[in-house]
Amino acid sequence: MKKLIWLLVVAGLLLSACAQPSPPVVEAPKPPPELYDKTWISPGKVEVGNFYPGARAEYPLTIHNGKDEPAQFSVTYRQPDNSAEGYVTAPDAAQDWVIIAIDEPPLVLAAKETRDVLIAVEMPKGAKAPSKWEFWIAVKDVTQTGMVQTELACRWLVTMRE
């Protein structure tokens, strides 16, 4: 009976050893106080490594409305204006691989509200992509008026598995 208990203990240890360690929980950086009255996004850059057809990667994009009144934001996939060294523009099909999870579009943030929008990229099995490719998630306050407007973008750099 003792042997049986030992075996069960060993088996339990084996099982726990096989489980993948949870990814480290990284606490999102807190914005400095001077950004409270500014509209911002975070992060500005996401790097995905060892990606492959059939895989999924995700990261939340945090958006803050620094205005004193509600503002509507567009959150869109777009091709990069310029690519990082060694990276090329994402293939056309990639726009169908990117999921922008907005619960109730359009995205309207109250004054000084901060909200996370989950961005996920799901590459279908059998799909093809360059070894290093890039796309942007662009965030724009669509209540802006005037001839010159601003847009904030998060750069996604994807490296495929060898």
Add this chain to the structure above:
Amino acid sequence: MRKTLLAILLALALVVIPVGSALAANTADVTVYATPGFISITVDNTTYDFGALLESTTKESATNYFTIDNTSTVITDNTIGVTTNTWSGGVIWAHSDTCTPAANTAGLKANKGGTWGGGDVIVKFSSPDIIANDQAANTDWSFGLKLYAPTSFGDYVQKSIVVRITATGAV
């Protein structure tokens, strides 16, 4: 007793092996890293009136007319482009991405706080160019716009187009 133990070990082995391989195949390898930081820009002046134009002429603002209030906490790359390939108002103008004026076709250039003719950037619809590369965090910058008027006008209705500054994390 020995048979019972063997059966238990076999059952455990069947459980252990699929768990390990399934985890490896599905999620183990993909890595996602984000560079901590905040991207934040606004523009003070949002409009510049080029005034009345003559055909085949240029008109420009000061090269520091528009100031970008840059409160990003990280180094950024900033591009400048137009959001449409036409100018609205009456007989529409085409927007030239080579800044080559023609009949009802206009162009735009930008300059980041320098002297016109030195370091000008064409303001394009397709593949906008960088105007502020590796812009330091928390450092404002300015720019101006120069309009290249069409060689002939279809009408004399006021035209407009939206210029967009995009800030993203530098690479």
